Amino acid sequence: MQSLTQHLTTLLSDTFAAAGYDRSYGEVVVSNRPDLGQFQCNGALPAAKAYGQKPRDIAQQIVERLPQSADIFADISLAGPGFINLTLTDAFLGQWLQTMADNPRLGVAAVTTPQRVVVDYGGANVAKPMHVGHLRAGIIGESIKRLFRFMGDDVIGDVHLGDWGTQMGMIIVELAHRHPDWPYFDTDNTGPFPAESPITLTDLEEVYPAASARAKSDPTVMEAARQATMELQNGHPGYRALWQHFVDVSVAGLREDYGALDIHFDLWLGESDANDHVEEMIARLQAQGYTSESQGALIMDISLPDDNEPMPPLILRKSDGAVMYGTTDLATIDLRVQELRAQLILYVVDHRQQQHFKQVFRAAYKSGITPPQVGLEHNYFGTMNGKDGKPFKTRAGGVMKLKDLIQLVIEAALARMAESHVADEYEEAERLEIARRVGLAALKYADLMNQRTKDYIFDLDRFSSFEGRTGPYLLYTTVRARSILTKAAAQGLEPGALLPPTVDAERTLLLQLAQLPDALRMAYETRMPNHMADYIYTLANEFNRFYNACHILSATDTAVQSSWLGITQLFARVSELVLMLLGIEIPERM
């Protein structure tokens, strides 16, 4: 099923073609002048240049060739230098929305050739608690994953933990410093080692910053950390055993944190999972002549003749023998292509990694690890800045923990509920669940509404705001629609066939509902959930206008009433779908 604008575009394209012009001029978009028409086609203006004619003359020819009967268009007009303004008949609009309502996918066509897509969007690191800086990757990545899945692709979400770099060595060295008596540090000991972790998550949250600080301030500690990292990667039994403990402990905590955000991964792999593949891959790259030695390191040149900036080589193996994340990322791509049969890999990672991914992607294509038809994309997002415009530190301490932030928004939601007394008589458990969903909706929507690629200001007030353009507004509106349907059902009233709209608020709501496929397609093509966030806010706003203008349950005309219930149901279905795609849970009532 085509979207409404696609349908109209086809119609206009045919008309342009019939008049002897290229089809491409027939694109129809929603009008930015609703006072003049519901849709517009601007094709006559560029066509005028290509064909050496006056734009108004071309537009006039198109207008004359369009079906003048009242079947589709109530009004076709020519304005300004050559804009074609289109307004649909209410009958056609009502009929179109009925078709959408009858469609299980709400008129959203699935992709014709589904692809195996890997979305790499976790970004969390072992041994570090999740903080506010981890929000975006999880929230945006989860939404992209859900959208791709809904569009019909075969999607695998991978958290891809940071579990193999120098930080691991730092922790090992720090623990060796504190507990030299632990069996993991006895070089003669090859195991077995204790099954019980010697360290808890709480311990790690204190150990990591301490380890990081000590390594940074003391070069010999840093050197020891590098050495430990190399030994870990090369299979030092004690280090491996200890490392496995803190990975397990961390992953248990991370599962909880992501679970609390309703973010779920299909794979809990990390950098370390590519390690067994690294040697083979490096050997292959060496044999194929892609590598060279430089300053003791094994590197791969990935510069191109027309680069307008110095492009550093990808360092496959450091001079100390350890590998960095560029190497594990490359090996991970190899595994994803070979074993997961990935056709498209999306990296939802912040924009500071742009050069890194440029390097890795170049290496992947150059070496043939990635065949040309497989897509590698860095769908980067902007950093969260403080009110001073400076980014939050992702490495050093002092940043608000994710758990604290979540707790804070839930408490704000509870306060808001107490204020309006709506939930006073609800059971405690339900009240808490509503607060959880409302708080998380506020948090997630405040993030998703921002354009993915841009930085934005982290402002607690925004995350605990429940009025206007917020997540809770969307929940409230959806719950309100559901509530009407429930009340109607209790009176024996069911949603029925959609009639042509008669009220302005109703008409604009239908037009907005009809844009669902376009909004999803835009978000899908650009991998930007904010297009869905924009859409659903506008839609909810139109529903609330409709709600205020048309009192459904007291409507006297039963056919109109059942049509309005039909519209309400369609709105609820669309809203539930889009909120699901944004990763936002809706309460039963609020």
Next chain:
RNA sequence: GCCCCAGUAGCUCAAAGGAUAGAGCACCGGACUUCUAAUCCGUAGGUUGGGGGUUCGAGUCCCUCCUGGGGUGCCA
């Protein structure tokens, strides 16, 4: 130094080269004996950082300058 990104209402953000640059917050004024007022309606708020250029048409594309942020071979 070089390379990316951003600069739009008091604040936070929108605006596939199209007509009169739009929302939310905050401010001011209206609408609940009626389906949940976490709602709706209205007023006000702008030489889109400066300057040049391309175009029938520029917030959007090009050049240049200013400001801020990020990246820039052995952290991630």
